[in-house]
Amino acid sequence: MESPGPGGFLPAPAGGSLPSPAPSSASSFSNIQGLPTPRTKALKPNSSKEFMVRRYAEEQLLLVTRRYVKKFGNPEPGDTVVGYTRFGEVCRDLDSITNILWKSGTPSLQIPFLLRLTSDFTRYVRSFPPAPKASFAILRKLDHCFASLLSGQDIETHEALPGFENGLRGGMTTTEMIRCRSLVDQCRVLMVEVMRDPAEEGNHGHLLVYTSLE
Numbered sequence: 705m706e707s708p709g710p711g712g713f714l715p716a717p718a719g720g721s722l723p724s725p726a727p728s729s730a731s732s733f734s735n736i737q738g739l740p741t742p743r744t745k746a747l748k749p750n751s752s753k754e755f756m757v758r759r760y761a762e763e764q765l766l767l768v769t770r771r772y773v774k775k776f777g778n779p780e781p782g783d784t785v786v787g788y789t790r791f792g793e794v795c796r797d798l799d800s801i802t803n804i805l806w807k808s809g810t811p812s813l814q815i816p817f818l819l820r821l822t823s824d825f826t827r828y829v830r831s832f833p834p835a836p837k838a839s840f841a842i843l844r845k846l847d848h849c850f851a852s853l854l855s856g857q858d859i860e861t862h863e864a865l866p867g868f869e870n871g872l873r874g875g876m877t878t879t880e881m882i883r884c885r886s887l888v889d890q891c892r893v894l895m896v897e898v899m900r901d902p903a904e905e906g907n908h909g910h911l912l913v914y915t916s917l918e
Contacts, residue, residue, distance in 0.1 A: 746811065791832035792837075
């Protein structure tokens with residue numbers, strides 16, 4: 705996959721097409737850390753832990769969608785699902801899901817759910833004022849995840865990823881690679897368009913906590 709960066713999600717800065725966020729710009733990612741260290745071995749298919757992570761990812765992605773939809777409507781009495789007001793909030797929740805998936809060390813979970821999460825990102829980002837720090841923070845993580853999953857090893861440490869003991873056969877299918885490439889191209893174009901809007905949202909910091917999968 706040809707790209708200017710490891711995973712291709714971040715467009716090259718040539719020509720100044722992407723404005724840099726002001727140093728004082730606050731975001732939900734002001735205290736974000738890197739990806740967690742994955743398990744040493746992938747979760748066994750159909751095991752209780754594999755089911756737990758799968759259910760967590762499905763439920764949390766659905767909750768993000770519900771909160772996104774609630775953004776456009778009036779809250780109903782007694783409704784516990786609150787709509788998003790800032791894109792930094794969306795990125796915070798997507799980041800938590802990304803951390804859990806990466807921690808699982810299980811390509812059969814990571815690949816389909818991260819592709820779905822990235823697709824959701826491209827849909828949600830259009831509906832909010834630009835949030836450069838939050839947006840690029842989650843894209844950097846996804847960039848690292850996909851580049852590593854495509855090569856079967858962590859692109860920074862060069863350590864083999866769990867689930868790739870038998871080579872790249874445990875990684876992306878051709879269909880998934882094509883979808884990933886499509887999302888890469890879409891994100892690069894989309895972020896240039898979104899960041900042309902000079903208005904930036906202001907966010908407050910949040911501490912991200914992820915469940916241990918030791």
